Amino acid sequence: MKYVYVIERADDGSYSAYVPDLPGCTTSGDTIDDVRNNIKDAVDSYIESLRRHNEPVPLPKSAVDDVDAA
Numbered sequence: 001m002k003y004v005y006v007i008e009r010a011d012d013g014s015y016s017a018y019v020p021d022l023p024g025c026t027t028s029g030d031t032i033d034d035v036r037n038n039i040k041d042a043v044d045s046y047i048e049s050l051r052r053h054n055e056p057v058p059l060p061k062s063a064v065d066d067v068d069a070a
Helices: 032-052
Strands: 006-009 015-018 026-029
Touching: 006 032, 015 032, 026 032
Parallel strands: none
Antiparallel strands: 006 015, 015 026
């Protein structure tokens, strides 16, 4: 399964990411590359925890598209 994740830059210059379809699944890092490397581990750990606790794994529902700004 492929999940969409969102990367945001904080005021202090660090970055964080979250997965809209997996509430509470987040990560952070000093660079975008750090966050990209960390998010897969965060998703894997999140899903592993759901399975360990016999909870359903949500199917991906989010989509990605670009917006042209004026």
